[in-house]
Each structure stands twice: as C-alpha cells, then as structure tokens.
Amino acid sequence: MTSSHHGWDEVPTARGVDPDSARWLQALSDEGPRRESAQAELYAMLLRAARREAARRGPGVRITGPELEDLAYQAAGDALLAITQKAGQFRGESRFTTWACKFVVFEVSAKIARHFWRHPTRPLDAENWDRLPDRFGFDPARESEWRDLLAALRRAVDTELTPRQREVFVAVALNDVPPDALAIKLGSNRNALYKMMFDARRKLRAALVANGYLHDEESRCS
Amino acid sequence: MNGWTALDRFLHTDPRDVGCAEAMDMLHVYADLAAAGVPVEQRYPGIAAHLRACGPCGEDFEGLLAAIAGEAP
Numbered sequence: 001m002t003s004s005h006h007g008w009d010e011v012p013t014a015r016g017v018d019p020d021s022a023r024w025l026q027a028l029s030d031e032g033p034r035r036e037s038a039q040a041e042l043y044a045m046l047l048r049a050a051r052r053e054a055a056r057r058g059p060g061v062r063i064t065g066p067e068l069e070d071l072a073y074q075a076a077g078d079a080l081l082a083i084t085q086k087a088g089q090f091r092g093e094s095r096f097t098t099w100a101c102k103f104v105v106f107e108v109s110a111k112i113a114r115h116f117w118r119h120p121t122r123p124l125d126a127e128n129w130d131r132l133p134d135r136f137g138f139d140p141a142r143e144s145e146w147r148d149l150l151a152a153l154r155r156a157v158d159t160e161l162t163p164r165q166r167e168v169f170v171a172v173a174l175n176d177v178p179p180d181a182l183a184i185k186l187g188s189n190r191n192a193l194y195k196m197m198f199d200a201r202r203k204l205r206a207a208l209v210a211n212g213y214l215h216d217e218e219s220r221c222s
Numbered sequence: 223m224n225g226w227t228a229l230d231r232f233l234h235t236d237p238r239d240v241g242c243a244e245a246m247d248m249l250h251v252y253a254d255l256a257a258a259g260v261p262v263e264q265r266y267p268g269i270a271a272h273l274r275a276c277g278p279c280g281e282d283f284e285g286l287l288a289a290i291a292g293e294a295p
Contacts, residue, residue, distance in 0.1 A: 049292065057281070094253070098253060101250075101290065102282075105289060109281065109282055137224065138225030146225055146226070173232075179277065180278050191243040194242045195241060198239065214230055214233075
C-alpha cells in the first residue's frame with residue numbers, strides 16, 4: 001500500500017517509521033473524520049486479509065460457506081479493536097500494514113482452533129497408535145524393518161515422558177489434535193505446549209538413539 | 223522420504239529454536255523482510271528453526287506472507 005491511496009494529509013515522519021506507516025499512526029490517533037476514515041480503510045484491509053486467510057485454511061479444517069465468512073468478519077472486527085488499542089506499541093520494525101495483518105492472521109488462527117471443539121473428530125484420551133506408521137510414511141510391506149522402532153518409541157513415550165508431556169504427545173502426534181485447539185482444552189497456550197512437545201521430542205529421540213534405533217546428532221549431520 | 227527419516231525429523235530439536243512467543247512477537251518483522259527478499263534464515267536463524275518445526279507458527283507465517291502479497295500494490 002502506498003501513500004497515494006490515502007486521502008489523508010501529509011504528516012511529518014516519526015523517526016524509524018516509514019512514511020506510509022507514520023501516516024497510518026497519525027490518522028488513527030487523530031480525532032474526528034480523519035480517524036474514522038483511517039479506521040474504515042484499515043477494517044477493509046483486515047477483512048480482505050481475513051477472508052483470504054479463512055479461505056486458505058478453511059478446506060483443511062472443514063469450515064465452509066457462511067460459517068467461514070462469519071469467522072472472517074469476526075476476525076477482522078476483533079483485529080481492528082486490538083490494533084486501535086495497541087497502535088502505540090507499534091515500534092516501526094516493519095510496515096504498519098504488515099504489523100496490522102499479523103493481528104488478523106492470529107485472530108483467524110485462534111477462531112479456527114476454537115471451532116475444532118464444536119465438531120471434535122476423536123476423543124482426546126484415545127491413543128491411536130495404529131496411525132503412526134501411516135503418519136510417518138512407513139511402508140506396510142516392510143513392517144518387519146520398522147516394527148521394533150515403533151515399539152521402542154511407544155516404550156519411550158510410556159517411560160521417559162512426564163504425564164503431562166505424554167498427554168500432549170498423544171493428542172498431537174497420535175490423535176492429530178491441532179496444538180492451538182489442545183491449548184484451549186488444557187487451559188494452556190501455544191508457547192507452553194510447544195515447549196512441552198519440544199522437551200518430549202528431545203527425550204524420545206535421545207531414548208531411541210541410546211537404544212540404537214536412530215543415529216546421534218553428529219552422525220545425522222554428517 | 224522414508225518413515226525412519228520422517229520420524230527422525232519429527233523428533234529432532236534445534237537448539238537455536240526460539241519458541242512460539244518470540245517467533246510470534248517478531249513475525250511481522252520476519253515476514254516483511256522475507257517478502258522483500260532479505261535472507262531472513264541467516265539473519266534470524268532461531269526464528270527460521272522455529273517456523274520449520276512449529277506447525278501453527280509456520281501456518282501463521284504462510285498466512286502473513288499471503289496477506290502481504292494480497293495487499294501489494
């Protein structure tokens with residue numbers, strides 16, 4: 001987006017902020033019709049971005065039609081509210097429009113995660129170990145070669161992980177629960193669950209290396 | 223890619239990985255630079271490592287790149 005698209009007055013550029021971003025910030029912090037005009041333009045951009053993002057992700061999460069459109073409108077509205085409240089936190093490290101689009105992408109992401117639990121495809125506590133070979137692309141015709149590996153992985157899941165790590169691993173790796181959806185269910189957040197899975201993956205790999213099923217890091221890199 | 227390699231990649235952890243919080247905080251900066259053709263993987267190896275390993279953050283990054291491209295003049 002360039003400044004020529006706006007009908008706003010030229011304003012001095014804040015240090016470290018590109019001219020177009022500075023105009024956005026100035027207009028949004030103004031009073032009266034200039035602010036309203038900027039908010040309307042920002043909302044239109046957010047809605048376009050929300051629709052694109054919802055359409056991009058929708059087929060993968062089985063949300064279509066009016067439900068997907070409604071999700072996009074809600075995401076754009078919530079993003080606009082957050083952006084107008086946090087505009088003062090914009091540090092000028094990117095274009096303002098990119099910073100703003102991040103909010104709407106996160107909103108779409110969060111709303112899709114909440115939608116998952118309206119139609120859960122499987123119980124959270126199920127342990128679908130049978131899907132592991134397919135998930136990782138093991139050839140059924142060569143089961144004799146990988147059967148012991150997956151049995152060792154299962155033992156490591158049972159013996160190496162804490163109960164919480166095991167719960168998260170089972171949900172994400174075996175039951176294909178999206179991490180953001182799982183975070184909602186467990187009253188946690190994406191970062192905490194990722195850290196838990198990170199530690200779990202590291203422990204499991206170490207156990208498989210120790211038992212000779214995988215190579216250590218140096219061998220892997222060579 | 224065979225099953226062994228896929229499983230190994232899934233379990234592999236990169237010590238440079240910055241985690242979701244930092245990646246999400248910097249995602250707009252990273253995406254703007256990536257869209258401009260800057261070699262972001264070299265400038266921000268910890269974020270690059272995270273986006274490769276974290277499905278949700280990787281998906282958000284793809285979405286933000288698509289949003290930038292969609293709004294390009």
